[in-house]
Amino acid sequence: MYQMTTSVTLDLVRLRQGCAHCSLQQLCLPAGIGAGDLARLDEIVRRRRPVERGDRLFRPGDPMSSVYVARDGAFKTVSVSEDGEEQILGFHLAGELIGLDALGDGFHRCEAIALTTANVCEVPFADLTSVAAQLPSLQNQLLRVIGQSLNRDTDHREILVRRQANERIALFLHGLSERYRLIGSSALSFKLPMSREDIARFLGLALETVSRGFTRLQEEGVIAVHGRQVEITNEVELDRMAHFAEVEPATRQARRI
Amino acid sequence: MYQMTTSVTLDLVRLRQGCAHCSLQQLCLPAGIGAGDLARLDEIVRRRRPVERGDRLFRPGDPMSSVYVARDGAFKTVSVSEDGEEQILGFHLAGELIGLDALGDGFHRCEAIALTTANVCEVPFADLTSVAAQLPSLQNQLLRVIGQSLNRDTDHREILVRRQANERIALFLHGLSERYRLIGSSALSFKLPMSREDIARFLGLALETVSRGFTRLQEEGVIAVHGRQVEITNEVELDRMAHFAEVEPATRQARRI
DNA sequence: CGCAGAGTTGATACCAGTCAACAAAAGTGG
DNA sequence: CCACTTTTGTTGACTGGTATCAACTCTGCG
Numbered sequence: 001m002y003q004m005t006t007s008v009t010l011d012l013v014r015l016r017q018g019c020a021h022c023s024l025q026q027l028c029l030p031a032g033i034g035a036g037d038l039a040r041l042d043e044i045v046r047r048r049r050p051v052e053r054g055d056r057l058f059r060p061g062d063p064m065s066s067v068y069v070a071r072d073g074a075f076k077t078v079s080v081s082e083d084g085e086e087q088i089l090g091f092h093l094a095g096e097l098i099g100l101d102a103l104g105d106g107f108h109r110c111e112a113i114a115l116t117t118a119n120v121c122e123v124p125f126a127d128l129t130s131v132a133a134q135l136p137s138l139q140n141q142l143l144r145v146i147g148q149s150l151n152r153d154t155d156h157r158e159i160l161v162r163r164q165a166n167e168r169i170a171l172f173l174h175g176l177s178e179r180y181r182l183i184g185s186s187a188l189s190f191k192l193p194m195s196r197e198d199i200a201r202f203l204g205l206a207l208e209t210v211s212r213g214f215t216r217l218q219e220e221g222v223i224a225v226h227g228r229q230v231e232i233t234n235e236v237e238l239d240r241m242a243h244f245a246e247v248e249p250a251t252r253q254a255r256r257i
Numbered sequence: 258m259y260q261m262t263t264s265v266t267l268d269l270v271r272l273r274q275g276c277a278h279c280s281l282q283q284l285c286l287p288a289g290i291g292a293g294d295l296a297r298l299d300e301i302v303r304r305r306r307p308v309e310r311g312d313r314l315f316r317p318g319d320p321m322s323s324v325y326v327a328r329d330g331a332f333k334t335v336s337v338s339e340d341g342e343e344q345i346l347g348f349h350l351a352g353e354l355i356g357l358d359a360l361g362d363g364f365h366r367c368e369a370i371a372l373t374t375a376n377v378c379e380v381p382f383a384d385l386t387s388v389a390a391q392l393p394s395l396q397n398q399l400l401r402v403i404g405q406s407l408n409r410d411t412d413h414r415e416i417l418v419r420r421q422a423n424e425r426i427a428l429f430l431h432g433l434s435e436r437y438r439l440i441g442s443s444a445l446s447f448k449l450p451m452s453r454e455d456i457a458r459f460l461g462l463a464l465e466t467v468s469r470g471f472t473r474l475q476e477e478g479v480i481a482v483h484g485r486q487v488e489i490t491n492e493v494e495l496d497r498m499a500h501f502a503e504v505e506p507a508t509r510q511a512r513r514i
Numbered sequence: 515c516g517c518a519g520a521g522t523t524g525a526t527a528c529c530a531g532t533c534a535a536c537a538a539a540a541g542t543g544g
Numbered sequence: 545c546c547a548c549t550t551t552t553g554t555t556g557a558c559t560g561g562t563a564t565c566a567a568c569t570c571t572g573c574g
Contacts, residue, residue, distance in 0.1 A: 079415070082500040087418050089411065101411065103404025109411065129400070133390050143386070146403060147360025153410045154346065154358065154366065158336070160417035161344050161461035163563075165530065196553060204418035206531050211554055227539075227553075243339040420531075422562065453521060463563050468522055484521075484571075515574105522569070529562085537554070544547090 018042040027095035027183065028069055029123070029141055037135050044127040048120050057098060057112040057120065064102030066122045070094050073118025074193035077101065079110040088202040090152060091115070091176075091194060094183050100149050115193040160204050168203045169213040170241035173223065177232060188235065192228040275299040284352035284440065285326055286380070286398055294392050301384040305377045314355060314369040314377065321359030323379045327351050330375025331450035334358065336367040345459040347409060348372070348433075348451060351440050357406050372450040417461050425460045426470040427498035430480065434489060445492065449485040 019030045019042045030038055046066075051057070057068050060080065075092040089110055092098050102108045132139040159171045181187035192199075196214075200207040217223045222238050224231040232238055276287045276299045287295055303323075308314070314325050317337065332349040346367055349355050359365045389396040416428045438444035449456075453471075457464040474480045479495050481488040489495055 079411070081415060087415060089414065100404070100407060103400055104408045105401075105404070109408070129396060130393075133393060133396055136387075136390060139386060139390055143360055144362075147357070147362070150357060150407065150410070151361040151366070153407070153414070154336070157346065157410070157414055157417060158338060158344060160414060161458075163461065163529090195551095201418075204420065207552095208532085208554080209530060212530090215554075420561090452519095464520095465522080465564080466562060469562095472522075517573090518571105519573105520569100520571075522567105524567080525565090527562105527564085530559105531561090532559080533557090535554105535556085537552100539550100539552070541550070542548080544545105 019045060022071065023184070024069070024071060024095040028121075029097075029138070029145055032141050032144075033135070033137050037137055040131055040135065041138060044124060044131060046122040046124070048122055050117050050119050051114045052117055053114055055114045057114075058108050059111045060108055062102075062108045064099065064106050064108060064125055066124050067097055067099040067128065068112070069097055069121045069123070071119040071121060073114065073116040075112050075114055075118065076194060076198060077110045077112050086201060088198055090156065091198075091202065093179050096152070096179075097145050097149055100146060103146075115198075156202075165203075165205050165209045165213055166216065167241065168205065169210060169217065170222075170238055172199065172203060173217075173230070173232070174238055174242040177235075177238075188232045190230055192230060276302060279328065280441070281326070281328060281352040285378075286354075286395070286402055289398050289401075290392070290394050294394055297388055297392065298395060301381060301388060303379040303381070305379055307374050307376050308371045309374050310371055312371045314371075315359075315365045316368045317365055319359075319365045321356065321363050321365060321382055323381050324354055324356040324385065325369070326354055326378045326380070328376040328378060330371065330373040332369050332371055332375065333451060333455060334367045334369050343458060345455055347413065348455075348459065350436050353409070353436075354402050354406055357403060360403075372455075413459075422460075422462050422466045422470055423473065424498065425462065426467065426474065427479075427495055429456065429460060430474075430487070430489070431495055431499040434492075434495075445489045447487055449487060 019025060019028070019038055020035075022028065022030075025031065030041060033041065051073075057075070058064075070092060072094050074094075075098055077089045077092065077098065079087050079089055081087060089101070092112075098112050099108070101110050128142065132142050155175055159168050159175075162168050162171065176190070176192075177187045180190050194202075196210050197207045200210045203210065205213075214223070214225050217238075218225050220237070222232070222234045222241070224233055276282060276285070276295055277292070279285065279287075282288065287298060290298065308330075314332070315321075327349060329351050331351075332355055334346045334349065334355065336344050336346055338344060346358070349369070355369050356365070358367050385399065389399050412432055416425050416432075419425050419428065433447070433449075434444045437447050451459075453467050454464045457467045460467065462470075471480070471482050474495075475482050477494070479489070479491045479498070481490055
């Protein structure tokens with residue numbers, strides 16, 4: 001009974017916690033905004049009760065009412081193409097904006113699904129743009145955050161043009177590691193929030209190929225995998241594999257003997 | 258001599274032609290902006306002398322001073338990855354914004370190269386955002402155009418996740434046809450502004466595979482190709498190939514007999 | 515006319531997709 | 545708490561599509 005009360009109190013405190021005290025302040029929209037302006041932004045941000053794994057923030061065809069930022073947990077955005085194939089457009093960690101896909105015509109092209117339970121900030125888009133019009137610093141920051149989202153798209157495309165499955169997988173792990181570092185989590189030891197199938201549909205590979213790729217990376221001593229738990233044991237080698245084409249034929253044959 | 262004078266006069270007229278008379282008005286930034294606001298935007302737009310094939314609008318590392326819109330012709334954006342591989346991020350036809358890749362941190366990640374001689378409008382970015390802050394309609398339109406650029410990125414990724422080379426090629430031709438239709442050119446007969454190698458690096462394929470793919474599409478009666486000249490002879494079939502997985506094995510074998 | 519760049523076509527090897535069986539982990543209900 | 549089911553992940557065998565290397569043809573251009 002006492003515990004319950006404590007828990008509820010904590011939740012209320014957490015709910016009242018505004019952008020000024022959020023641990024993501026340096027990554028999220030508030031970055032680079034003055035204290036006074038921050039209050040203006042803080043007013044329009046809605047903090048939602050935790051969403052459960054599998055919950056959706058929006059679906060294809062929904063009008064773009066808000067953009068979202070997870071304060072913890074992880075999301076995936078999925079688009080279903082005309083032939084029924086599900087493609088994963090992106091994984092979204094804490095502090096990364098979700099929902100910009102509707103910017104073009106005002107309607108979402110994909111759905112955002114929680115991979116874990118997560119706390120989400122919701123920012124009504126109409127409010128955001130009208131406040132941004134009055135605060136140049138917020139307008140700049142909004143464009144910057146949109147640009148970062150664009151950069152992640154470009155990173156994804158740089159993965160997808162690679163022809164070797166191992167390169168794609170190495171790039172994926174490398175990029176994820178970077179992003180965990182950015183949000184203050186461990187970059188060398190983390191638990192993947194997504195399944196092998198999700199990874200496969202993100203990388204444009206068969207799920208068996210992803211599984212084999214993980215195994216091979218482990219055999220080469222680059223990572224250690226236990227299901228979704230990943231440790232990067234040779235960061236330098238992972239970087240090399242991510243950025244340079246695979247080992248030269250001579251080395252390859254040598255390994256096969 | 259007379260001809261030269263005429264030509265120069267025409268050029269001057271063309272140079273003075275503002276957004277209000279541009280044939281791209283309905284596609285470009287001005288779309289949906291009132292006449293009064295249009296004049297404000299028109300003031301900051303610089304019209305540049307024609308650029309030649311191979312000229313660059315910006316290079317990696319350049320600060321984002323402007324965004325660009327071609328009024329005719331075509332561009333490609335290219336990023337060189339750490340291992341020296343050149344990847345093509347996009348092809349840009351008339352009316353499609355170029356230069357948003359620097360939105361994230363203010364510096365370009367890629368270079369924009371003219372595929373043909375082209376006339377370009379240059380919009381200094383600082384001016385654009387400051388005018389946008391005062392004109393809600395321009396702010397909305399700016400976000401919409403950014404969103405459309407984002408959508409083209411998503412389309413590109415939807416091509417790249419496809420595993421069959423023929424699907425990628427069909428999707429590429431289908432998307433290009435759509436875009437030619439949008440800018441008022443023929444959607445069924447056009448001259449590709451880019452080489453087979455450019456297409457290959459855009460699709461994540463070997464150039465020989467692109468060449469073979471074109472040949473096969475021609476053999477199947479879907480298109481007719483003469484070098485860079487392309488006619489779409491069976492639009493319905495092209496759409497089908499672009500959106501649905503390749504023909505079932507039975508049909509495939511039948512063709513091979 | 516000859517040259518260089520662009521595009522096509524052929525032969526071969528190999529990587530990754532597919533089908534299938536199995537193992538491990540995570541729920542589920544008694 | 546344990547047996548059961550379901551989901552998720554791993555591994556193996558085989559096939560096919562695509563990259564690669566190489567020769568050749570075509571096109572435009574000085």
